[in-house]
Amino acid sequence: MNKGTSLNNDTSENMKRSDEPIWWGLFSAGGVCFAVFVPAAILFIALLIPAGIIAPEALSFDRARSMLFSLPGLIFIGVVICLPLFHAAHRIRHGLHDLKLGKEHLNKRVTYGGAALLSALALVGFAVGIL
Amino acid sequence: MAKQTSYFPELKRNWWLKHPYFKKYMAREATVLPLVFFLVCLLVGLFSLLQGAESWQGWLRFMQNPLVIAVNALAFIASLFHAWTFFQLFPRVMPLRVGGRALPPNLMVLGQWFGVVVVMILAAWIFMRGL
Numbered sequence: 001m002n003k004g005t006s007l008n009n010d011t012s013e014n015m016k017r018s019d020e021p022i023w024w025g026l027f028s029a030g031g032v033c034f035a036v037f038v039p040a041a042i043l044f045i046a047l048l049i050p051a052g053i054i055a056p057e058a059l060s061f062d063r064a065r066s067m068l069f070s071l072p073g074l075i076f077i078g079v080v081i082c083l084p085l086f087h088a089a090h091r092i093r094h095g096l097h098d099l100k101l102g103k104e105h106l107n108k109r110v111t112y113g114g115a116a117l118l119s120a121l122a123l124v125g126f127a128v129g130i131l
Numbered sequence: 132m133a134k135q136t137s138y139f140p141e142l143k144r145n146w147w148l149k150h151p152y153f154k155k156y157m158a159r160e161a162t163v164l165p166l167v168f169f170l171v172c173l174l175v176g177l178f179s180l181l182q183g184a185e186s187w188q189g190w191l192r193f194m195q196n197p198l199v200i201a202v203n204a205l206a207f208i209a210s211l212f213h214a215w216t217f218f219q220l221f222p223r224v225m226p227l228r229v230g231g232r233a234l235p236p237n238l239m240v241l242g243q244w245f246g247v248v249v250v251m252i253l254a255a256w257i258f259m260r261g262l
Contacts, residue, residue, distance in 0.1 A: 034166065035214035036246050040254035042169055042210060045176075046203035049258070050194040058258045059191060061184040067257070068180060081173055088163035088170070095160040100144050118174060125177045 023090055023112060030087025033079045041080045069129035077126055082119040089115035162213040165206035172199070218243040 048054045057063070067073055089111040096107045147153035172194065179190040193199060221243065222236035 031213070031217050034163075034210060035217045035243070036250055038166065038169075039207060039210040039214065039247060040251045041173075042203055042207040043251065044254050044258045046169060046172065046194060047200065047207060050191070050200055050203075054259060055262050056191060058262060061180070061187045064180055064187065068177065077177075081170055084166060085170055088167050091160050091163040092167075095157070095163075098147065098157065098160070100142070118170070122174055122177060125174075125181060128181055129177075 023086070026083065026086035027090035030083035030085070030090075033083045034087050037079045038084055041076075065129070069126065074126060077122050081122045082115075085115040085118050086112070159213065159216050162209035165202055165209050166213075168202050169206040172203070214243075214247060 044054070045059070049056060049058050068076070093107050093111040096102050096111075097104060101107075102110075147157045176187075176190045176194075179186040194203075218240045219236075222234070222239040226236075227234040227239065
């Protein structure tokens with residue numbers, strides 16, 4: 001890019017492109033999912049059905065399998081599991097910084113790495129389920 | 132480089148306890164903790180679904196544990212609290228104009244809550260059809 005007009009030529013050429021926009025984008029997308037899709041998921045899967053307010057047959061083995069191992073199931077995994085995981089990772093990373101816990105570069109690896117690992121597990125589980 | 136001679140007050144770990152605004156900020160950061168619990172529950176559910184009907188029944192019983200329901204109830208409240216804070220950001224980050232007039236922020240927040248309700252109705256239909 002326009003090297004001539006740059007104020008500090010020596011650093012701008014060596015400057016690495018920041019990866020923050022990626023994490024910020026995943027954080028925002030996950031935040032929307034956490035706000036819009038997760039409340040309904042918790043309400044039905046973790047509260048109404050376990051409490052017996054909705055019949056447990058709603059999540060019978062066959063029903064759960066056919067619901068999860070389908071295209072809507074893949075969308076569910078994306079918007080209710082994977083994206084909220086990256087949202088959580090971002091908040092935990094910055095929460096640790098706020099509490100002055102750990103080292104920044106290590107916190108970053110552990111939090112985003114954890115979100116990526118759990119997301120990959122969910123997708124592998126889905127792949128095994130549809131095969 | 133010249134030695135730093137300016138005074139930098141050290142930030143203590145409990146800095147956020149000193150003002151209600153910061154406490155609210157940290158509460159919002161903490162909303163992801165019960166969320167992570169719920170997400171891990173879902174991941175365990177996914178893998179128990181892969182292991183067969185018996186394992187799935189075990190997961191359904193685990194979800195009925197009063198302690199698990201209590202943490203998930205906390206996750207539900209946390210998701211709504213997160214939604215409340217997150218929806219207020221949208222009109223500030225991306226103010227919308229309709230017909231040359233700025234859309235009132237309250238209307239945009241209300242629209243997002245409407246989205247949450249629509250998703251809940253959709254979830255009710257998905258889980259309760261044919262019961």
